[in-house]
Amino acid sequence: MKLKLKEIILNAAKKAHENGALPSSEFPGVEIEEPKVESHGDLSTNIAMISAAIQKLPPRKIAEAIINHLEDPENIIEKTDIAGPGFINFFITMSSWYPVLRKIHTEDTSYGASDIGKGEKIQVEFVSANPTGPLHVGHGRGAAVGDSVARLLSFCGYNVQKEYYVNDSGRQIRTLGLSVFSRYRELHGEDVDFPADCYQGEYIYGFARTLMEEKKHDLQDKNEDDAIIYCARFAAKNILDGIATDLDRFGISFDNWYSEQTLYESGKVDAVIEDLKKRDIIYEKDGALWFRTSDYGDEKDRVVVRQNGLKTYFASDIAYHQDKFDRGFKRIIDVWGADHHGYIPRIEASIAASGRKRDRFNVILVQLVNLLRDGEPVAMSTRSGEFETLSDVINEVGADAARFIFLTRHYESPLDFDLELAKKKSNDNPVYYVQYVHARISSIMRKAEQEKQIKDVAWSDPAVSMLKAPEEAQLIRALARYPEVLQVSAKHLEPHRITFYLMNLASLFHSYYNKHKVLTEDSLLTQGRLYLVVAVKKVIRNGLTLLGVSAPEKM
RNA sequence: GCGCCUGUAGCUCAGCUGGAUAGAGCAACGGACUUCUAAUCCGUAGGUCGGGGGUUCGACUCCCUCCAGGCGUACCA
Numbered sequence: 001m002k003l004k005l006k007e008i009i010l011n012a013a014k015k016a017h018e019n020g021a022l023p024s025s026e027f028p029g030v031e032i033e034e035p036k037v038e039s040h041g042d043l044s045t046n047i048a049m050i051s052a053a054i055q056k057l058p059p060r061k062i063a064e065a066i067i068n069h070l071e072d073p074e075n076i077i078e079k080t081d082i083a084g085p086g087f088i089n090f091f092i093t094m095s096s097w098y099p100v101l102r103k104i105h106t107e108d109t110s111y112g113a114s115d116i117g118k119g120e121k122i123q124v125e126f127v128s129a130n131p132t133g134p135l136h137v138g139h140g141r142g143a144a145v146g147d148s149v150a151r152l153l154s155f156c157g158y159n160v161q162k163e164y165y166v167n168d169s170g171r172q173i174r175t176l177g178l179s180v181f182s183r184y185r186e187l188h189g190e191d192v193d194f195p196a197d198c199y200q201g202e203y204i205y206g207f208a209r210t211l212m213e214e215k216k217h218d219l220q221d222k223n224e225d226d227a228i229i230y231c232a233r234f235a236a237k238n239i240l241d242g243i244a245t246d247l248d249r250f251g252i253s254f255d256n257w258y259s260e261q262t263l264y265e266s267g268k269v270d271a272v273i274e275d276l277k278k279r280d281i282i283y284e285k286d287g288a289l290w291f292r293t294s295d296y297g298d299e300k301d302r303v304v305v306r307q308n309g310l311k312t313y314f315a316s317d318i319a320y321h322q323d324k325f326d327r328g329f330k331r332i333i334d335v336w337g338a339d340h341h342g343y344i345p346r347i348e349a350s351i352a353a354s355g356r357k358r359d360r361f362n363v364i365l366v367q368l369v370n371l372l373r374d375g376e377p378v379a380m381s382t383r384s385g386e387f388e389t390l391s392d393v394i395n396e397v398g399a400d401a402a403r404f405i406f407l408t409r410h411y412e413s414p415l416d417f418d419l420e421l422a423k424k425k426s427n428d429n430p431v432y433y434v435q436y437v438h439a440r441i442s443s444i445m446r447k448a449e450q451e452k453q454i455k456d457v458a459w460s461d462p463a464v465s466m467l468k469a470p471e472e473a474q475l476i477r478a479l480a481r482y483p484e485v486l487q488v489s490a491k492h493l494e495p496h497r498i499t500f501y502l503m504n505l506a507s508l509f510h511s512y513y514n515k516h517k518v519l520t521e522d523s524l525l526t527q528g529r530l531y532l533v534v535a536v537k538k539v540i541r542n543g544l545t546l547l548g549v550s551a552p553e554k555m
Numbered sequence: 556g557c558g559c560c561u562g563u564a565g566c567u568c569a570g571c572u573g574g575a576u577a578g579a580g581c582a583a584c585g586g587a588c589u590u591c592u593a594a595u596c597c598g599u600a601g602g603u604c605g606g607g608g609g610u611u612c613g614a615c616u617c618c619c620u621c622c623a624g625g626c627g628u629a630c631c632a
Contacts, residue, residue, distance in 0.1 A: 037576075046574065049612065059612075084575045085612065130632070172632055288630055299558075299628080306630040313632045341559050342627045367560070368625080409568070412560060414625070416567075425594050430580075432594050444591050451591090481571095488571055500569060503579080514587085514596040555594065 001097075001480060002032045004076065005043055005090060012069040013047065021065040024054045034481070041081060041089030042477065048086040059086025094473060098464050100480040104535040105459065112483045112542055116490065117158030121328050124150040126335035127247065128165040131236040132176045133201055135246050135390040137369045137417060138337060143390075144406035144548065145366055146335040147252045148495035151546045156490040161255045161329070165320065168236055169260045170313060175199065176239075177232025183208035184219060184231065207235045246391045250399050251548045260316050269311060269319045273304060276318075281353050291318070296349035318350040325356060333493065335364045338412075364493055366411045372418040388419075397422035400549045404431040407499045407547055430499075431549065434506045434540065439555040441509075441537040444518050448530060452519065457534050463527035471512040472532060478505050482539050486546075495547065502543045509536050 010027060017025045030047045048063035055062055063082045070077065076096035081089040104111045126146025129139050147162070154160040167173070179198040183205050186192045198204075211219065211234065219227040247253070263269050273289065276282040281292050282304055289305035291314070304315045324332045336343075344363050351361050371378040371388050378388050393402055401422045408430060409415045425432055448454040467476070482501065489497040518529040541551040 031574095033571080033574085035575075036570095036578080040575070044575090049574080052612070087575065132632095167632070170632065286630085290630095303630045308630075310630085312630070338560070339626060340632095344559085365560075413568080414561075429594080433580090436592080436594055440592060440595085447591050485571080492572085496569085497571075500579085503569095507579080510595055511597085513591080514593095517591065519591050555592075 001076075001092065001100075002043065002484075004074075005045075005092075006030065006032050008070060008072060008077075009045055009047060009066065009088075011071060012066045015069040015071070016065040019069065021068070022055055022057070022062065024051070026054055027051050028054075034477075035087075035089065040083060040087070042092040044083075044087045044089045046087065048082075048088060052086070062086070063088050094468060095465070097473065097476045097480065098467070100476055101464065101531060101535045102459050104479060104538055105457070105531070108538060109542060109545075111538060112486045113155050113157070114483060114487055115157035116487055117153060117156050119157060119159050120330045121161075122153060122158045122331045122333065123161045123163055123324055123327075123329040124153070124333045124335065125163045125165055125324075126150075127243075127252075128167070129243065130167045130172050131240045131243065132172050133199060133239065134203065135243055137371050137388055137390060137393055138366075140250065140390040140393065140402060141369050141406045141411075141415065142335050142337065142366045143247060143250060143252055144403045145364060145411050145495060148403075148407060148498075148547050149333065149335070149364065149493050151548065152486065152490050152495055152498070155546060156486060158490075162253075163256045163258055164254045166240065166257055166259045166261075167313075168240075169264060169316070173232050173236060174228065176235050177228040177230070179204050180207045180211070180231040180235045181219065181224075181228050184211050187212050188217065188220065203239075204235075207231070207238060246389075246394070249394055250390065251403065258320075260320070263316050263319050263323070268323060269316050272319045272322055273311075273315065276353065279353075291346075291350065292353075293346050293349035296345075296352045298345040298349045302346055314346060317347060321347055321351060321361070322354060325351075325354075325360070331360050331362065333362045333364060335366060338365045338367045341365050362493065364411060367414045369406075370414065370416045372416055374420045375418065378419075393417075393419070400435070401429065401431045403548050404434075404499065407496050410494065410496050430503055432555070433510075434502045434544065435549070435552055436555060437506045437509045438537055438540050438544070438551040439553060440513060441533050441540075442553040444530070444533060448519055448526075452523075452526070454527075454530065457527070457530045459531065460527065463524050464531060466522075466525045466528040467532055469512075469516060471508070471515060472529075475505075475508050475512055475532060475536060478508055479535055479539055482543070498543050498546055502540060502547075505536065505540065505543075509533075509540075 009032075010030065013022065013027050014025065016022045027047060028050070030045060030050065032043055032045050035041060035044050047066065048059040051062060052059045060082055063086050067080050067082070067088065070080070074096065076092055078091040078093045080091070083089055107113070124146055127135070127139055127143045129135055135143075150160050150162045175198055178195065182192050182194050182198060186194070187205075187208050194200075211231065219230065222230070273282060276291070277289075281295075282289050283292065284290070287307040288303050290301045291304050293302045294300050302314055303312055304318070305311050321332070334347075341363075347363075348358050348361060352358055371393075396419055405417060405422055406415070421429065467473075485497055485501045489495055516529070518526065518533055520526050520529075544551045
């Protein structure tokens with residue numbers, strides 16, 4: 001609709017120029033938008049104001065000239081209006097909105113899909129929590145955002161891979177092994193001084209107990225290093241399995257799990273370092289190897305190999321991101337916790353140093369989640385072991401509510417997650433508000449079948465022409481907007497826009513539902529309204545699917 | 556100190572990258588169920604968009620500068 005109107009406007013402007021009403025033939029930056037206020041029409045354009053400087057005419061004069069040259073063969077414009085500083089407002093005829101409904105029914109689950117991605121290979125890496133403890137609520141938010149972004153991009157025509165990076169190497173894994181081994185010895189009655197920097201959580205005992213049953217005293221007899229490594233591998237594998245299970249319950253699956261360890265084993269880390277050394281991007285100082293990140297915008301150079309010969313996390317991350325591009329991804333998106341933001345310039349530097357454009361790398365920084373219970377904060381810390389796991393939250397409030405609430409905020413804004421609120425089955429809780437629309441329409445359809453023997457809906461000109469109420473016009477306009485909402489969301493990587501769109505659509509529907517009956521004595525009207533209402537149902541379902549939330553038939 | 560994020564109604568937040576009279580939900584107040592699910596709807600009230608400058612036809616949006624809060628600033632990951 002917007003595109004159609006834009007064409008009509010530009011044609012009119014051109015005509016006006018040819019007839020000498022406008023001096024210039026240039027009309028840059030013309031935009032069509034939906035006015036906020038209904039009295040300003042269905043769509044409006046800024047053309048008159050934007051070109052005032054070029055035309056050297058007052059905006060209102062330009063607007064007049066354009067309106068006088070409008071040609072509308074399809075009869076989509078009901079009336080026009082010049083308002084404010086020079087907006088041209090267009091009122092669109094009701095009948096030209098109707099085809100949107102048919103489009104929704106025809107395209108069904110793919111209504112709103114587009115090919116703006118043009119099949120471009122793109123990777124979204126998210127969660128990537130260290131396998132040292134269960135997922136907590138913060139990971140849950142990252143998971144919800146990452147998964148939704150991936151679904152959205154895929155729907156918009158990108159070829160998306162979802163990846164989980166497993167940090168199964170490095171110090172924290174050793175710490176995990178030491179934690180388990182210490183508890184294991186403790187359980188065997190040894191007098192152990194449990195290290196302060198080890199993981200305190202109760203789950204560590206669980207692994208120690210299992211090992212004690214399986215291995216008896218075997219690990220005590222091994223040399224300590226081997227025992228710790230054994231414990232580390234055992235625990236990490238179990239934790240990772242648990243993470244996968246939690247994610248599965250959360251409706252999230254990954255296309256690929258990428259192990260940090262394999263980066264070392266394949267020699268990719270050494271290869272990258274060697275290469276960068278040759279190019280003098282990595283240099284030696286004080287017995288350590290440094291990356292010239294400051295040459296690429298970072299505030300200082302960063303260590304890649306420490307004095308003691310051990311590589312830093314940054315070292316494997318250089319290789320990891322390099323490898324992503326080598327695997328053919330045109331663009332890579334990392335979803336990180338906001339506390340890692342200081343790390344971005346480093347990775348950007350490494351990408352720039354490899355000669356790639358920085359804009360091929362995007363980071364979505366997800367802000368913290370404050371978990372509350374009845375307004376009181378719940379402490380979260382992996383080390384101390386007092387945390388609310390994602391699994392607990394799913395058990396308590398359900399995956400749908402949790403996912404939806406995670407997506408009711410822009411990810412750059414901190415989120416208060418109140419467990420009690422999330423459980424409430426009332427309008428405090430926006431999930432139900434949206435899902436209720438789907439359930440209500442399903443219910444109408446059941447009723448239609450029972451009482452009127454209507455099993456399905458179908459387009460018919462006379463029936464759809466019965467849709468004349470203002471609320472119906474509003475609903476159809478909202479439905480027509482959906483594809484554009486998705487495209488804007490995809491462009492900005494902001495799934496919360498879908499959430500807000502759905503809440504708005506839900507609100508329009510509930511109002512409509514309360515004011516008008518769908519099933520009436522007038523069979524033509526009934527048929528038309530059913531056609532509309534089922535279109536709403538489909539869009540609600542499509543939107544919820546992109547958020548990873550179910551659309552129930554009954555509530 | 557420096558860097559990133561945030562500051563919009565009493566509370567929680569949107570605001571389509573510069574558009575018209577700044578929008579929702581909750582809380583408050585007043586209404587609507589013999590009617591397709593009241594997990595809903597209708598109405599009332601609520602604002603110097605953190606402060607101050609600047610850019611222009613036009614600023615919550617862009618620039619500068621202060622103020623407040625969060626996070627980061629490792630040869631940790």
